[in-house]
Amino acid sequence: MKLPLSLHRLWAIVAKEFIQLRRDRITFAMMVGIPVMQLVLFGFAINTDPKHLPTVVLDADQSAYSRSFTAGLENSGYFDIRPYTGGVAQAEQGMAVGTIQFIVSIPADFSRRLVRGEKPAVLVEADASDPSATGNALAALASLNQTVLSHDLTGPLAQLNSAPPPFEIRVQRNYNPEGITQYNIVPGLMGTILTMTMIMMTGMAVTRELERGTLENLLAMPVHPLEVMIGKIIPYIMVGYIQVVVILTAAYFLFHVPIAGSLPLLLACVLIFLAANLAVGMMFSTIAKSQLQAMQMTFFFFLPSMLLSGFMFPFRGMPEWAQVIGSALPLTHFLRIVRGIMLKGNGWTETWPSVWPLLVFMAVVLAIGLKRYRRTLD
Amino acid sequence: MSEALLIDVHELSKSFNGKRAVNGLSLQVRGGEIFGFLGPNGSGKTTSIRMLCGLLTPDSGSGTCLDFDVLTQSREIKKQVGYMTQRFSFYDDLSIRENLDFVARMYGMDNRRSVVEQSMIDLGLADRREQLAGTLSGGWKQRLALAACMLHQPRLLLLDEPTAGVDPKARRDFWDEIHRLAGQGISVLVSTHYMDEAARCHRLGYIAYGDLLASGTPDELLAASRLVSFNVRGSDLALGERLKALPGIEQVVAMGHVYSVSGTDGERIRQSLSGIEGLRFEPVETGLEQVFIQLMDRTPEKIG
Numbered sequence: 001m002k003l004p005l006s007l008h009r010l011w012a013i014v015a016k017e018f019i020q021l022r023r024d025r026i027t028f029a030m031m032v033g034i035p036v037m038q039l040v041l042f043g044f045a046i047n048t049d050p051k052h053l054p055t056v057v058l059d060a061d062q063s064a065y066s067r068s069f070t071a072g073l074e075n076s077g078y079f080d081i082r083p084y085t086g087g088v089a090q091a092e093q094g095m096a097v098g099t100i101q102f103i104v105s106i107p108a109d110f111s112r113r114l115v116r117g118e119k120p121a122v123l124v125e126a127d128a129s130d131p132s133a134t135g136n137a138l139a140a141l142a143s144l145n146q147t148v149l150s151h152d153l154t155g156p157l158a159q160l161n162s163a164p165p166p167f168e169i170r171v172q173r174n175y176n177p178e179g180i181t182q183y184n185i186v187p188g189l190m191g192t193i194l195t196m197t198m199i200m201m202t203g204m205a206v207t208r209e210l211e212r213g214t215l216e217n218l219l220a221m222p223v224h225p226l227e228v229m230i231g232k233i234i235p236y237i238m239v240g241y242i243q244v245v246v247i248l249t250a251a252y253f254l255f256h257v258p259i260a261g262s263l264p265l266l267l268a269c270v271l272i273f274l275a276a277n278l279a280v281g282m283m284f285s286t287i288a289k290s291q292l293q294a295m296q297m298t299f300f301f302f303l304p305s306m307l308l309s310g311f312m313f314p315f316r317g318m319p320e321w322a323q324v325i326g327s328a329l330p331l332t333h334f335l336r337i338v339r340g341i342m343l344k345g346n347g348w349t350e351t352w353p354s355v356w357p358l359l360v361f362m363a364v365v366l367a368i369g370l371k372r373y374r375r376t377l378d
Numbered sequence: 379m380s381e382a383l384l385i386d387v388h389e390l391s392k393s394f395n396g397k398r399a400v401n402g403l404s405l406q407v408r409g410g411e412i413f414g415f416l417g418p419n420g421s422g423k424t425t426s427i428r429m430l431c432g433l434l435t436p437d438s439g440s441g442t443c444l445d446f447d448v449l450t451q452s453r454e455i456k457k458q459v460g461y462m463t464q465r466f467s468f469y470d471d472l473s474i475r476e477n478l479d480f481v482a483r484m485y486g487m488d489n490r491r492s493v494v495e496q497s498m499i500d501l502g503l504a505d506r507r508e509q510l511a512g513t514l515s516g517g518w519k520q521r522l523a524l525a526a527c528m529l530h531q532p533r534l535l536l537l538d539e540p541t542a543g544v545d546p547k548a549r550r551d552f553w554d555e556i557h558r559l560a561g562q563g564i565s566v567l568v569s570t571h572y573m574d575e576a577a578r579c580h581r582l583g584y585i586a587y588g589d590l591l592a593s594g595t596p597d598e599l600l601a602a603s604r605l606v607s608f609n610v611r612g613s614d615l616a617l618g619e620r621l622k623a624l625p626g627i628e629q630v631v632a633m634g635h636v637y638s639v640s641g642t643d644g645e646r647i648r649q650s651l652s653g654i655e656g657l658r659f660e661p662v663e664t665g666l667e668q669v670f671i672q673l674m675d676r677t678p679e680k681i682g
Contacts, residue, residue: 212467212469213463213465213466213467214468215467216433216463216465216467217463217467217468219433220431220432220433220456220459220461220463221481221484221485222453222454222456222457222484223484
C-alpha cells in the first residue's frame with residue numbers, strides 16, 4: 001500500500017508558508033515581540049507584593065515612641081514615609097487623587113497614654129480601592145505593635161512589652177471597607193474592554209478600505225482626511241457608550257459596585273478615553289497594511305495596557321521604568337479616573353490630574369495619525 | 379467637439395522606489411473627445427491616470443486638468459472628475475442604492491434622492507437597487523461603478539481598464555453609453571487592452587514603459603505605421619513558422635486556418651509569398667492590433 005501522501009507536495013506547502021511568513025514582516029515581528037514583551041512584563045515588571053507604598057505620618061505626638069513607630073513602619077519595607085507638612089484635609093486629598101496610599105495618624109497624647117499603660121490607638125487609613133495593593137502591607141502592620149517599641153520600653157516600662165501589645169493599630173479601609181475585589185476589577189474591566197474593542201475596531205475599519213481597494217475610490221473623492229477620520233470615529237464612540245452602559249449596569253446591579261461619584265462626570269471622562277483609544281486605532285490603521293496586522297498591533301498595545309496600567313497588578317508594585325511606561329498608557333489614567341469616581345466619589349478637582357494626560361496622549365496620537373494618513377496613493 | 383483642452387499636461391514623471399513608472403508624459407485631451415490610452419501591462423497607464431485625478435503627486439512636470447493645476451489643485455479636480463478604478467472599489471457590503479447614496483453625499487449633492495434614482499434608471503440598475511454590490515456579476519459591478527462616477531456630473535471621465543473581465547455584450551453596451559456621454563460634451567480618457575475598443579475612440583495614445591510613443595486618430599496611427607497586411611491560406615501545418623522566417627514579414631498571426639501577415643514593405647512580402655507553392659494570399663486592411671504590436675516590438679523593455 002502506498003500512502004496517498006507525498007513528501008514533495010508536503011514540502012512545497014511548507015516552503016511556500018515560510019516564504020509568505022518571511023514577507024509578512026509585521027506578523028513575524030509580533031511573533032517574536034509578543035513573547036519577549038510578555039517575558040519582560042511578567043518577569044520583571046509585575047510584582048504582586050508591592051512595597052514602598054507612599055505613606056504620610058501625621059505625628060501629633062512627636063515623641064521618641066512615635067518616632068520609633070514611624071521607623072518601624074519604614075523598616076517593614078511596605079511603607080515609604082513621605083516628608084509631609086500639610087494638614088489632614090490635604091492628606092485626604094492626596095489619597096483621593098491616588099498619590100498617597102496610607103495616612104497614619106498618631107494622636108497627641110500617644111506617649112503619655114502609652115506610658116500609663118492605657119493602650120492608645122494609632123489610626124491607619126488605607127486606600128483600599130485596590131485590595132491587592134494594600135493587603136500585604138496591612139498584614140505586616142498587624143504584628144508591628146508587638147515588636148516596634150521593645151527597645152524603647154525598658155526599665156519600669158518593660159512590663160508593657162508583654163502581651164497584649166502596648167498600643168493598638170486601628171485600620172480604616174477607605175473606599176472599599178470590605179476589601180471586595182470586584183469593586184476594583186469591575187470598574188477596571190470597563191477600561192480594559194474599551195481599550196481592546198475601540199482600538200481594534202477603528203484599526204480595522206480603515207485597513208479594511210485599503211484591503212478591499214475601496215480606499216482608492218475614497219481618495220479620488222474630494223474629502224478631507226479629517227472628515228474621514230472623525231467620520232470613522234463617531235460610530236465607534238457610540239458603540240463604546242453602549243459597552244459602557246452595559247458594564248455600568250452589570251457593575252451596579254450584578255456586582256453591587258457603588259457609584260459614589262457623579263455619573264455625568266464619569267461619562268464625560270469616558271468620552272475622552274474613547275477618543276484617545278480611537279485615535280490609537282486610527283494611527284495603527286495608517287501603519288498596518290491589512291486587517292490582520294491592525295489586529296496584531298492592537299494586541300501589542302493591549303498587552304502592556306493590561307499588565308502595566310494597574311488593572312491586574314498593583315501599579316505601585318512595579319519598578320520605576322515600568323511605572324514610566326505605564327504612565328504613558330491611557331488605560332492607567334482611565335483606571336484612576338473610574339476607580340476614583342466610582343469608589344472614592346472623586347469630583348472634578350481630584351479627577352483632573354488623570355484627565356490631562358489623556359488629553360495630551362490623544363493630541364500626540366492624533367497628530368501622528370493625521371500626518372501619516374494617506375491623502376494620495378503615493 | 380470643442381477645441382478647448384480639458385487635459386493639458388507636460389513632462390509628467392513619477393517614480394516608485396527609484397523605478398520610473400511614467401517618464402515625461404505630455405498629453406492633450408479635447409472637450410467631448412474619447413481618448414484611448416493604450417499600452418502593455420505595467421506601462422504606466424494607471425499611474426498616469428492617477429496623476430491626472432490627484433491620487434498621485436507627480437515628481438516633476440506641469441499641466442492642467444479642467445483648467446486646474448495638477449500639482450496644487452487636486453481637490454478642485456476631484457470635484458469635477460469621475461474616476462473609475464481598474465479594480466471594483468465600491469463597498470461590497472452596501473447595496474447598489476446605498477453605494478450611490480454614499481457617493482452622492484460625498485459630493486454634497488443637493489437633490490440626492492432624485493439624482494440616485496435617475497442614475498439607477500439610466501443605467502438599468504433600478505431593478506437591483508437593494509442587491510448588495512458584492513453579489514453582482516462583473517458586468518453589473520462595472521455598471522454600478524460607471525453610475526457612481528457619473529453621479530456628480532463630471533466634465534471628464536477617467537476610466538482605467540473599465541471593461542476588463544466583462545462579456546462582449548456588456549462591453550458593447552458600456553461603449554454605447556460612453557459614446558452617448560461624449561455626445562453630451564463629456565470628455566473621456568479610457569485605458570484599454572481591447573483593440574475593438576481602441577477603434578471606437580476618437581484619438582489614441584500609446585504608452586510603453588513610461589513614454590508616450592505615439593498619438594493620433596486611429597487612421598493617423600494606421601497610416602503612420604505604414605504596415606501592409608495579407609491573409610494567407612495554405613495546407614502546410616507548420617506554415618506559421620515558415621512565414622515568420624520569410625524576408626519582409628514582421629508579424630504573423632494565426633487565426634484558425636488563416637494567417638495574417640504584415641510588414642512595412644508590401645512588395646517584398648508579395649515576392650516572398652509568391653515564392654512558396656500552394657499559397658493563396660490576398661491583401662487586407664491592417665488592424666490596430668498590428669500597429670500596436672509593431673510599436674511594442676520597437677520598444678525594448680526597460681527593466682529597472
